[in-house]
Amino acid sequence: MLSKRLLSLLLLAVLWVGTPVAAWANHILIPMDEAQKEHLKAYGIAYWLLGKQVEVDWLLNYRGGAFAFDAVAGAENELAVRGVTYQVISEAQYTGVLSQIADPNANMDIMKLEKVPKIAVYTPKGKQPWDDAVTLVLAYAEIPYTQIYDDEVLRGDLPKYDWLHIHHEDFTGEYGKFFRNYRFRPWYQQQQRDSEAAAKRNGFAKVSEMKGAVVTKMQAFIAGGGFMFAMCGATDTYDIALAGLGVDMVESMYDGDASDPQAQQKLNFNRTLAFQNFQIVRDPYEYEFSNIDMQPAERGVYEGNDYFQLFTFSAKYDPVPTMLTQDHEKVIKGFMGQTTAFRKSLIKPDVVVMGENKASGEVRYMHGTLGKGTWTFYGGHDPEDYQHMVEEEPTDLALHPNSPGYRLILNNVLFPAAKKKKQKT
Numbered sequence: 001m002l003s004k005r006l007l008s009l010l011l012l013a014v015l016w017v018g019t020p021v022a023a024w025a026n027h028i029l030i031p032m033d034e035a036q037k038e039h040l041k042a043y044g045i046a047y048w049l050l051g052k053q054v055e056v057d058w059l060l061n062y063r064g065g066a067f068a069f070d071a072v073a074g075a076e077n078e079l080a081v082r083g084v085t086y087q088v089i090s091e092a093q094y095t096g097v098l099s100q101i102a103d104p105n106a107n108m109d110i111m112k113l114e115k116v117p118k119i120a121v122y123t124p125k126g127k128q129p130w131d132d133a134v135t136l137v138l139a140y141a142e143i144p145y146t147q148i149y150d151d152e153v154l155r156g157d158l159p160k161y162d163w164l165h166i167h168h169e170d171f172t173g174e175y176g177k178f179f180r181n182y183r184f185r186p187w188y189q190q191q192q193r194d195s196e197a198a199a200k201r202n203g204f205a206k207v208s209e210m211k212g213a214v215v216t217k218m219q220a221f222i223a224g225g226g227f228m229f230a231m232c233g234a235t236d237t238y239d240i241a242l243a244g245l246g247v248d249m250v251e252s253m254y255d256g257d258a259s260d261p262q263a264q265q266k267l268n269f270n271r272t273l274a275f276q277n278f279q280i281v282r283d284p285y286e287y288e289f290s291n292i293d294m295q296p297a298e299r300g301v302y303e304g305n306d307y308f309q310l311f312t313f314s315a316k317y318d319p320v321p322t323m324l325t326q327d328h329e330k331v332i333k334g335f336m337g338q339t340t341a342f343r344k345s346l347i348k349p350d351v352v353v354m355g356e357n358k359a360s361g362e363v364r365y366m367h368g369t370l371g372k373g374t375w376t377f378y379g380g381h382d383p384e385d386y387q388h389m390v391e392e393e394p395t396d397l398a399l400h401p402n403s404p405g406y407r408l409i410l411n412n413v414l415f416p417a418a419k420k421k422k423q424k425t
Contacts, residue, residue, distance in 0.1 A: 026071045026090070026091055027068055027069070027070060027071060027088070027089050027090070027091065027093070027094040028068065028069055028070075028071050028075060028076070028086050028087070028088055028089075029063075029067075029068045029086065029088075029089050029097070030042050030045065030046075030066055030067040030068070030084060030085070030086050031064065031085060031086075031087065032063060032064035032065045032066050032067070032326070032328060033063045033328050034064075034328055035063075035085055036084070036085045036402065037083060037084070037085045037401065038082060038083045038084045038085065038401045038402075039401060039402045039403070039404075039407055040137060040141050040402075040403065040406055040410060041082045041084050041140070041141055041142070041401065042067065042085075043143065043407075043410040043414060044082065044141035044143050045067070045078065045079060045082060045084050046058075046067050046113060046414060047116065047117075047141070047142075047143045047413075047414070048078060049072075049075070050114070050115065050116035050117075050417055051116045054069055054072055054075075055069065055070075055112060055114055056068070056069045056112075056113040056417075057069065057110050057111070057112060057113070058111040058323065058326075058414070058418070059097070059101060059108065059110060060108055060110070060111055060319065060322050060323060060326060061106075061107055061108040061109070061315050061322065061326070062097070062100070062101055062108050064326070065326030065327065065411075068094065068097070071088065082142070107312070107314060107315050107316075108315050108316075109316045109319060109322070111319060111323060111418050111419070112418065112419040113417040113418055113419070114417065114418075114419050115162075115417050116417065117163045117227075117413065117416040117417050118146075118161045118162045118163070119138070119143065119144070119146065119161065119162070119164075119165070119413065120145065120147075120148050120157075120158070120160075120161040120163070120164050120165070121134060121135055121138070121145045121146070121147055121148070121164075121165045121167060122149060122153065122164060122165065122166045122169065123135065123147055123148075123149065124149050124167070124191070125147070125149065125194075132167050133231060133381065133382045133383065133395070133406070133409065134165045134167075134229070134231065134409055136382075136395060136397060137397060137406050137409050137410060140397040140398070141410060143413060145165075146161070149198075150198045150210060150211075150214055151198060151201070151202065153214050153217050154210075154213060154214065154217065156217075158217060158218065158220075159226075161226070162226065162416040163226070163227045163228075163229070163412075163413060163416045164218065164221060164226060164227070164228045164229070165228075165229045166218065166228065166229075166230045166238065167234060168231065168232045168233055168337075168338075169234040169237065169238075170233055170237050170289075171211045171212075171215050171234070171237040171240070171241035172208060172237050172240055172244075172249060172250065172289060173195075173207040173208025173211050173241075173250050173254060173255060174208075174250055174251075174254045174284070174289075175188065175191060175192055175195070176233065177284070177285075177286070177287050177289065178287075180285045180287070181287075195207045195210075198210065206250070206255045207255065208241075208248070208249070208250045208254075208255055211241055212242075212244075212245050212246070215238055215241045215242050216242075216245070218238075219242065219271075219370065221373070222273075222373035222374070222375055223370050223371030223373060224371065224372060224373065225371070225372035225373045226373045227374055227375075227376075227412070227415060227416045228373070228374075228375040228376070229375070229376045229378070229412045229413075230376070230377050230378070231337070231377075231378045231379070231381065231409075232338055232339050232379070233289070233337065233338040233339045235274070235339055235378070235379065236275065236278075236290055236292040236339050236342070237289055237339075238273070239272040239273055239274055239275045239278075239292075240278075240280060240289055240290055240292075242273070243267040243269055243271055243272050243278075244263065244266070244267055244268075244280075245268070245271065247260055247263050247266045247267070248260040248263065249263045249280060251284035253284060254284065259282070263282070264280055264282075272348070273368060273370060273377075274342075274347060274348060274351055274366065274368060274375075274377055275292050275342070275347060276346060276348050277346055278290045278291055278292045278343075278346050279291045287338070288338075291343060291346070292342055292343055293340060293341065293342070293343070294340060294342070294343055294360065294361075298360075299341065299357075299360050300359075300360055301357070301360060303386045306333065306334030306335075306386070307331050307332065307334055307357070308331075308332055308334055308357045308362075308364040308365070309330065309331055309332075309355065309358070310325045310327060310329075310330045310331070310332060310354065310355045311325060311354050311355065311356075312325070312330070313325065313354075319418075320367070320415075321354055323411060323414075323415055324354060324376060325354050325355070325365075325408070325411070326407070326411050327407050327408065328402070328404060328407075329404040332355065332383075332404050332405050332408070333383075333386075333404075333405065334357070334386075335380040335382060335383050335384070335385065335386050335388075336380055336381065336386060336388070337379065337380040337381030337382075338381070339379060339380075340379050340380050341360070341362035341363065341364055341379050342362060342363040342364070342366070342377070342379055343361065343362065343363075344356065344361045344362060344363050345361065347363060347366065348368075350368065351366050351367070352366060352367045352368060353365075353366050354366055355408075362379075363379070364379045365377075365378050365379070374415075378408060378409070382395055383403055383404075383405025383406050383408075384397070384400045384403050384405065384406065
């Protein structure tokens with residue numbers, strides 16, 4: 001007859017053998033280096049976890065900006081369904097990872113993601129499918145967002161959200177300066193009718209005046225602690241609108257009367273976020289807003305050699321730009337837009353440049369603060385379509401699941417979820 005002690009040992013052995021591996025390996029690591037098959041959907045997993053009140057560790061500069069979290073019910077199934085590469089690791093293994101990151105000589109750090117961000121995208125209901133890379137990647141990553149536009153901004157809805165993307169928008173009130181080539185298109189004419197109706201509905205005589213009020217509301221949103229992200233024409237036209245508040249910069253085909261001949265002299269650069277001392281383009285038929293945007297002839301690049309370099313920041317001392325530049329590649333293929341590249345000489349000195357083509361004197365990706373909040377500007381229209389034209393089909397991101405250019409957008413989406421740290425400098 002077996003002794004009670006022996007029976008107990010046998011029972012423990014049976015239980016040990018029958019225990020699932022996950023009970024012992026209780027962390028999940030999502031690598032974001034070249035091992036990852038679905039970089040973009042990995043961000044959606046992080047958002048999904050935050051929505052279930054699961055804290056996520058963003059491992060800055062470790063394996064391309066990996067994510068890690070405590071194994072929870074349903075997580076592995078969700079990862080498998082979305083095709084995201086992951087590893088189940090033990091407590092001891094994860095402790096080793098954390099020790100490696102904590103090494104003072106390692107340019108790595110841990111950012112705790114704790115809060116699921118409420119996302120708003122400023123975009124018209126009649127948005128065309130070629131219009132916006134951000135809505136494309138949010139949909140692909142399965143990150144939910146709320147669509148808002150002028151009415152919602154003007155009635156004061158912005159404080160309901162943590163993160164705002166301003167749609168590929170023209171805040172000058174010139175409808176993207178599409179008049180010359182597209183004024184007979186039904187979508188252009190409908191856009192103008194809708195904008196004029198919105199201006200009237202909100203008590204403005206002109207669309208340009210309404211857009212000036214909109215950018216002012218957005219600026220207050222940032223100053224109050226919001227996060228704003230903009231691409232393409234929504235970057236420079238935002239600052240142009242701020243600089244030109246109260247100034248008629250718009251010609252008659254857009255608002256019914258001539259512009260102020262002294263418009264340039266009346267610009268106030270103290271109001272702007274990113275740019276100063278720029279010259280607005282007065283020709284209403286020219287497909288350009290100002291000299292902020294570098295022109296093809298002076299850039300000296302073409303599709304085959306158009307790249308920009310991401311800066312490397314100190315993860316332990318500069319966590320914000322480090323988060324925003326997490327990527328598995330540091331040299332990013334360039335892409336064009338109505339506003340492609342920002343002229344470096346016109347950027348304010350307090351702006352943090354995060355990606356540039358130094359040889360051409362152009363900045364492609366930058367970040368700044370205002371009050372309690374932050375903003376990010378990203379040049380170009382679609383990171384996976386070099387010269388995305390009006391009326392083209394939208395990009396199929398299933399063909400680009402590892403896009404380093406689109407990753408920069410999603411870094412900004414997760415940024416508001418981060419637990420704020422005291423700066424070490």
